[in-house]
Amino acid sequence: xxxxxxxxxxxxxxxxxxxxxxxxxxxxxxxxxxxxxxxxxxxxxxxxxxxxxxxxxxxxxxxxxxxxxxxxxxxxxxxxxxxxxxxxxxxxxxxxxxxxxxxxxxxxxxxxxxxxxxxxxxxxxxxxxxxxxxxxxxxxxxxxxxxxxxxxxxxxxxxxxxxxxxxxxxxxxxxxxxxxxxxxxxxxxxxxxxxxxxxxxxxxxxxxxxxxxxxxxxxxxxxxxxxxxxxxxxxxxxxxxxxxxxxxxxxx
Amino acid sequence: xxxxxxxxxxxxxxxxxxxxxxxxxxxxxxxxxxxxxxxxxxxxxxxxxxxxxxxxxxxxxxxxxxxxxxxxxxxxxxxxxxxxxxxxxxxxxxxxxxxxxxxxxxxxxxxxxxxxxxxxxxxxxxxxxxxxxxxxxxxxxxxxxxxxxxxxxxxxxxxxxxxxxxxxxxxxxxxxxxxxxxxxxxxxxxxxxxxxxxxxxxxxxxxxxxxxxxxxxxxxxxxxxxxxxxxxxxxxx
Numbered sequence: 001x002x003x004x005x006x007x008x009x010x011x012x013x014x015x016x017x018x019x020x021x022x023x024x025x026x027x028x029x030x031x032x033x034x035x036x037x038x039x040x041x042x043x044x045x046x047x048x049x050x051x052x053x054x055x056x057x058x059x060x061x062x063x064x065x066x067x068x069x070x071x072x073x074x075x076x077x078x079x080x081x082x083x084x085x086x087x088x089x090x091x092x093x094x095x096x097x098x099x100x101x102x103x104x105x106x107x108x109x110x111x112x113x114x115x116x117x118x119x120x121x122x123x124x125x126x127x128x129x130x131x132x133x134x135x136x137x138x139x140x141x142x143x144x145x146x147x148x149x150x151x152x153x154x155x156x157x158x159x160x161x162x163x164x165x166x167x168x169x170x171x172x173x174x175x176x177x178x179x180x181x182x183x184x185x186x187x188x189x190x191x192x193x194x195x196x197x198x199x200x201x202x203x204x205x206x207x208x209x210x211x212x213x214x215x216x217x218x219x220x221x222x223x224x225x226x227x228x229x230x231x232x233x234x235x236x237x238x239x240x241x242x243x244x245x246x247x248x249x250x251x252x
Numbered sequence: 253x254x255x256x257x258x259x260x261x262x263x264x265x266x267x268x269x270x271x272x273x274x275x276x277x278x279x280x281x282x283x284x285x286x287x288x289x290x291x292x293x294x295x296x297x298x299x300x301x302x303x304x305x306x307x308x309x310x311x312x313x314x315x316x317x318x319x320x321x322x323x324x325x326x327x328x329x330x331x332x333x334x335x336x337x338x339x340x341x342x343x344x345x346x347x348x349x350x351x352x353x354x355x356x357x358x359x360x361x362x363x364x365x366x367x368x369x370x371x372x373x374x375x376x377x378x379x380x381x382x383x384x385x386x387x388x389x390x391x392x393x394x395x396x397x398x399x400x401x402x403x404x405x406x407x408x409x410x411x412x413x414x415x416x417x418x419x420x421x422x423x424x425x426x427x428x429x430x431x432x433x434x435x436x437x438x439x440x441x442x443x444x445x446x447x448x449x450x451x452x453x454x455x456x457x458x459x460x461x462x463x464x465x466x467x468x469x470x471x472x473x474x475x476x477x478x479x480x481x482x483x484x485x486x487x488x489x
Contacts, residue, residue, distance in 0.1 A: 061443040130343060135426065137444040163343045163425030166436075166443070173317070174425065178325040179342045 024228035025052040027072055029063040031079030031215065033141070033168050033186055034102060037248040038077060041241045048235075051228050059167055061138060067092060067220060074223035075232055077101065077215065080140045084218040094226075097219040101236040102250035104213035105187035106144045108203040111178050116201035122182065123154055131158055132174035132183030134165050141168040144210035145184035151209045188249030215250075260453055262429055263437040270345070270433060271413040274352045275360075278409050281353075282360040283402065287390065289361070290368035305358045312355065316422025319351050323423065343425035348433075351419045360409040367401020368394060404468060411464045415457070 030038040035057040042053040056063075060079045067073055067087065076093070078084045081100070087093035108123070110116045115127070122128065134142030142164075149155045163179075165171035168186050175183030176198065190202055217236055219229040235241055237252075245252060289301055307315060322329045323341040330340055341347030371394060379393045395402070417435035424431035426440070434457055441450035 059443055061445055064445060065442070129340075130425070132425075135440060135443075138440065163427060165425070166421060166439070170422075173320065173422075174342075177321055179320060179323070179340060180425075 023050040023052060024225040025054065026074045026225060026228055026232055027054050027056070028075040028077065028232065029056050029058065029067070029071075029073045030077045031060050031063075032057050033079055033104065033188070034077055034215065034248075034250075036192065037102075037188070037244055037250070040244045041236065044240055044244070045232055045235050048240075049228070049231065051232075053232065059138065070222070072222075073220050074225055074229040075217065075219055077217045077236075079215055081214050081216045084216040087218060087220070092221050093218040094221055094230075097230055097233050098216055099233070099237065100214045100252065101217045101233075101241075102215045102245050102252055104141060104144075104215065104250055106141060106148065106184055106205040106210060106213065107187050107190055108182060108205060109175060109185050109190050109200055110182050110202070111176060111198075111200045112181065113199055113201050115181060116203050118203060120152075120203040120205065122203075123149075123152065123158065128181035129161060130163050130174070130180035130182070131161050132163050132165055132171045132180035132185075134168045134171040134184070139165075139167050139171075140213045140215070141171070141184065141186055144205075144213050147210040148184070148205050186249060191249055193244075193247035259428065259432075260434075260437060260449070263432050263434050263453075264456065266429060266431075267414055267433040267435075270348055270352060271410045273349055274356060274413045275406055275410045277349070278353055278356060278360040279402070279406055282357065282405065282409075283364055283395075286361050286364035287368055287394070289365045304361050307355050308358050312416070312418025313422055314418075315355060316351065316419040319354075319419065320423050323347060342423045343427060343431060345430050347423055348420060348431055351423055352413045352416055355416055355419050356409045356412045359412045360405040363401045363405040363408065364398060365401075367398035367404075370401075371397045400471065403471060407464055407468045411461060415461065 028038070028042065035055070038055055038057075042055055045051065046053055056073070060076075060083045063071075063073070063076055063078070064083050064087065067076065068090075076084060076087070084093060084098055088095045088098055108116055108120050110122075110128075116122050123131075133145045136142040136146040146155075149158060163174060165174055168189070171183050172185045172189045174180040175185060184205075187204065190198060190200070217233045219226060219233055223229045236245075242252060285300075285304070289297060289304075320342055321327050323333070324330045325334065325340060333339060333341055338346075341350060375393050375397060376389050379389045384392065415435060416433070417439065420431065420433055420436055421439070424433070424436060426432050426436055434453060438450055438453045438457065441447075441453060
């Protein structure tokens with residue numbers, strides 16, 4: 001296999017970083033939906049570069065508030081595009097480092113293996129009492145679910161049966177415990193790459209029903225280890241990282 | 253922002269309704285329980301007292317998570333409520349009431365228990381010599397003597413329910429008019445970076461809480477909330 005020029009340069013950068021005299025420690029704020037994938041990628045990055053990565057998981061909005069208040073994060077892996085863009089606009093993040101590292105996929109899922117059909121027709125029926133959806137104001141998956149319902153012209157029909165979760169993790173809890181028969185969740189939650197596929201039924205919502213759930217990464221301006229932080233953000237676009245990202249149900 | 257205001261008001265109204273219902277039910281259940289705990293020599297006293305105090309230890313979201321599992325279709329409580337035809341409790345006002353009762357229980361039981369214990373045996377014995385039966389002794393002697401404890405319990409239970417967050421977040425589902433209370437609405441404003449709306453609601457919550465606590469401290473000028481529940485005229489043991 002021959003190395004393409006950018007890839008070769010990238011490998012060189014990594015090698016240079018790996019052999020540089022001192023290793024840096026990175027503080028990375030990670031949107032909760034990406035936490036499992038981020039752990040894998042961070043471990044690989046540590047192995048490849050010798051830097052240490054400390055991950056904090058949480059809601060993107062909370063991270064925004066913390067970063068604005070001077071929290072010592074070097075990198076933000078957001079669950080959306082708006083928050084990193086806002087940080088850039090406010091001069092708190094470095095524009096050149098901003099890019100989409102993952103695109104999430106929305107599924108309609110039920111713990112009942114027989115409930116959800118391959119076309120999502122179940123949404124139109126009255127065979128269910130609660131539909132668990134993440135808050136559209138707070139969670140990109142919630143926004144995607146809202147758009148999907150609007151596209152299907154079902155917003156009014158299901159409104160009284162919607163239970164709103166604070167984030168996609170909680171939307172998953174509601175539906176996984178069976179308290180809600182149906183839920184809009186992330187593909188990565190339903191099919192974790194360790195093979196522990198949760199029994200149930202699902203409909204992979206077609207891409208044309210919602211705006212792609214693009215998640216952006218950015219380096220924070222206040223970072224004292226900018227080079228390593230930039231290397232980490234670049235690493236997210238490497239083939240190695242993308243294998244992981246795909247395995248967790250995201251595209252890019 | 254006008255829309256937000258009405259949603260906020262609805263959350264405030266629902267929160268007050270929840271706190272009222274929970275406080276009334278807790279007083280009804282907590283007073284006999286406190287009486288029993290104050291007087292029993294049963295070996296179940298310690299385990300039951302510990303059980304009542306447990307919500308103080310568990311993080312509310314954890315408590316909420318277990319309630320979600322227990323009350324769900326696969327949980328014991330959920331199966332019981334379904335068998336009784338009540339349906340499932342999560343995402344309903346009744347579910348919130350039950351969860352809040354568990355969560356605020358220690359704040360109601362403990363002040364009343366302390367007050368009952370502080371009365372001591374003598375006033376009750378005196379009443380007994382005047383031929384007062386157990387019920388009369390409880391209603392006409394014990395309760396009036398313990399009234400400060402009962403008021404403190406009511407206020408604390410009410411305030412604690414108003415400020416409840418984690419449990420509601422876990423089992424509520426944020427349904428307007430049914431489970432969307434002040435704290436979850438406030439949290440939702442903060443998370444959505446709607447800071448002006450968040451500040452406004454936080455101010456309401458803080459002022460309210462301050463007023464409640466001020467009232468309680470006025471009621472018991474000696475300061476310490478739980479220690480000051482000794483009734484008038486009865487020396488502490």
